Amino acid sequence: MIQNNIFKYLFVSLALLALSSFISSCESKFKEIQRFHTVSFFPASEAEEIRMQYIDSGRVKAILTGKKMLDYSNVAYPFTEFPEGAHLTFFDNNRNKNTVVADYAISYTKTELIDLKGNVVITMHDGKKLESDQLYYDQKNEWLYTEGKYKASTDKDNFTQGIRIDFDSKLSTIKAKNSYAESLQNE
Structure with a gap:
């Protein structure tokens, strides 16, 4: 037992x-x-303190600078990310200087969509300015839009602000919703 x-x-x-x-x-x-x-999610390449120029027919058309660029061309939906911001200077056909600045940018290769976030400011050579927290740029159609708040000004005294705006890259066609205009000129 x-x-x-x-x-x-x-x-x-x-x-x-x-x-x-x-x-x-x-x-x-x-x-x-x-x-x-x-999924291992690592960039194919990384660059710091970048300065890239786009030259066409011997003329500088655009200059892109940023503190850091991450290239994810090795993933199914490739993209390029600027996690510490981007500064783009572009020149029109008359060599006028225009700028786009954002705290963060990401460019999706297949859809040709650029997403700009944080203190986005577009400044045109003629004094027009657009400010927003987020802005999308459709490269195929050369169209910009935001669903968020924006402030657009034609000079230092006149501006329009609201929520949701669409416009072409030359700021000649603008579709605004929920907006109002103000003039700060002294009478």
């Missing part, structure tokens, strides 16, 4: 040991499977 109890105890102990080994190996395999299905 004592011998049977010892065998039972030994059998139960071995069974528990085998079960715990099985459970820990399953857990190990589960963690391994989780790691296998986790």
Whole structure:
């Protein structure tokens, strides 16, 4: 009888040991499977203190500067990210200087959409200015829009502000919703 109890105890102990080994190996395999299905998300390349120029027909058309650029051309939906902001200077056909500044920018390659965030300011050579917290630029259609708040000014005394605006890249066609205009001129 004592011998049977010892065998039972030994059998139960071995069974528990085998079960715990099985459970820990399953857990190990589960963690391994989780790691296998986790997407590694690393940029294909990284650059700091960048300055890129776009030149066409011997003329500088645009200059892009930024503290950091991350190139994710190695993913299914490639994009380029400027996590510390971007500053774009572009020149029109008459060599007039215009600027776009944002705290953060991301450019999606396949959709040709650029998303600008944080203190976005577009300044045109003729004094027109647009400010917003977020602005999208559709490169294919040369169209800009925001669903958020904006302030657009034609000079230092006259401005329009509101929520939601669409306009072409030359600021000649503007579609504004929920907006109002003000003039700060002294009478």
